[in-house]
Amino acid sequence: MARSDDDVRQMILEQIAGTKSVAPRDIAQALVEGDEDWRKYLPRIRSESIKLWHENKLVFLRKKKVVSPEGLKGVFRLTNPDAAKS
Numbered sequence: 001m002a003r004s005d006d007d008v009r010q011m012i013l014e015q016i017a018g019t020k021s022v023a024p025r026d027i028a029q030a031l032v033e034g035d036e037d038w039r040k041y042l043p044r045i046r047s048e049s050i051k052l053w054h055e056n057k058l059v060f061l062r063k064k065k066v067v068s069p070e071g072l073k074g075v076f077r078l079t080n081p082d083a084a085k086s
Contacts, residue, residue: 003031008041009048012078013057021061021077024049049078059084 003011011031015022024045028038050069052058060069061077066084069076 003041005044005048007031008044009052012045012048012052016058016078016080016083019083021079021083023075023077027078056081 008027008031011027015027015030024042025038027045028041031041032038046069049058049060053060053069057080058078059066059081060072061067061079061084062072062075067076
C-alpha cells in the first residue's frame, strides 16, 4: 500500500515519541505491510525528517551526538529533541 508524505511524517513522529532513538530503517519497516519493500520509503523518511528538523520537532544523531542533517552521509538515527538533551 502506498503511503502519503503525511503518513510518513506521522510514523516518524510516532516512532520518535519515546526516549530512545530510532533508525530510518525501523520507521520504514513500520510503514509497510506484508512483503512490501520498505527500502523505497527511506528517501521520503529522510526528506520528511529534514522538514521536521527545520521545525525543531526532531534531531539527527550520529555516534550518539546531535548533528545537522545537511550534508550528512552514512548511518544516522532520529530522536525527539527532549530525549537528545538527556
